[in-house]
Amino acid sequence: MALSLVAALPLDEAQYKEILSMRLKGELEGGISTYAGEVPENAKDGLDKANEFRALHGAPTLTWDKDLEKTARDWANTCKVDHGGIGTGTGQNIYAFSAQLGPKEDYLGDPMRSWYREEPAYAEATRYGEPARWLAETGHFTQLVWKGTTKMGCARNTVACTKSKWRTIVVCNFQQAGNMMGAFKANVSPPSNSYTRA
Template identity: 30%
Template sequence: NKMKFKQILYIFLLSIYIKVKIVFTQPKDAQLRKLLQYHNELRRNLTACKLEGQPPAKNLLDLKWDNELASKAKDLANECYFHHNDVDLPEKWQYIGQNIAGYQTIEQAFDAWKDEYKQYNYYSKSCSGVCGHYTQLVWQNTTHVGCGITNCTGSYSFPYGLSVVCNYGPGGNYEGRYPYEAKSQDECYATTTKRPTTTKRPTTTKRPSTTTTKRPGTTPTQKPGVPKQIPKPIWPSIISTWNEYATSNMIQGIVTQTCICVK
């Protein structure tokens, strides 16, 4: 009887542990849960061959929520000022990636990041505009995400509505690397009888002059193939100039900023 009781107790405690673990790997806030959902829906769609113009991913896993990344993202969002910051969690990851945006809704913010895929050419690893937010979203080696949202309505320094910040561990966007391992289109339609006659691919071949990722705090273990140093723009000055222009002309605008890495 003692043995049976111990087994029942073990199973009971294990079920509690599993439930608690599930609870704590999901954000409490409904908007943050939506953001996590949007991230993983994109990654699943890319694996399921549902992102037009991009090759399907071979093995793109869901991102897990991390409260430390989220806490640091919330701190930055609370500033209601459009800029990147350095996030250090050396006990977990060597460096952290970061996406920021200012929009009226989280859907608009996430779509702005995601829709950069239309400008990205996977095969040449090049971009006709800004693509670094998208490539971070689908970076295969990134396993965790944590986001923060602050309503900055009424803020002179941030006239865009919601300040949305997401941190990623480990960060991606290494210059010269593919964001994920692709599979062939044939694998997408192996179980169907109907196949598309053509596959659209981006035709952009212009190579970006800069990488569009937040600068790592430390040198990555696997160093990018071609070391290169790129001058860092003075973001506060750029943002300030834009804010003054927008205010003086009584217009609303959205700024999507990326950091230039020093490799």
């Protein structure tokens, strides 16, 4: 069975079902997201999308972490789009929308797709070897698929960001942190052989 990921993300339904089928048969590393009733309903699709992308790179399935979610919410509510509010050993990705999303809208799908779109630039710059320098322009992607990362918690602002052009700020915190120089080759693998870029 050959998976063909053509053109821009997101995956179409047939491609998603093929990945799901491959995972269930054990043909692809990575698992299907599991929920213990703790993942917010409007974040489940985003967690699934993150694990879908991670499976393409042989990374283990992320689990949802309520503590990481809380620190993400606290930081999103500062209305800042720079990194902070996290402790050592925690990675962080931030995404901002100019539109205000409703409280029940899925807020993670677009950020996950946006972060994954950095993959071609990473592949071109590194050929999936160890980068010679920090690549800020692909850091969201590498954190997303970092093999040593096993937990994620995300949130969006729940207060109005009236002094910012951004109305919705999404923060995802990851443990263990990725993007450690000297560890990229071991933690960021090329996509599976069944993945193709158009």
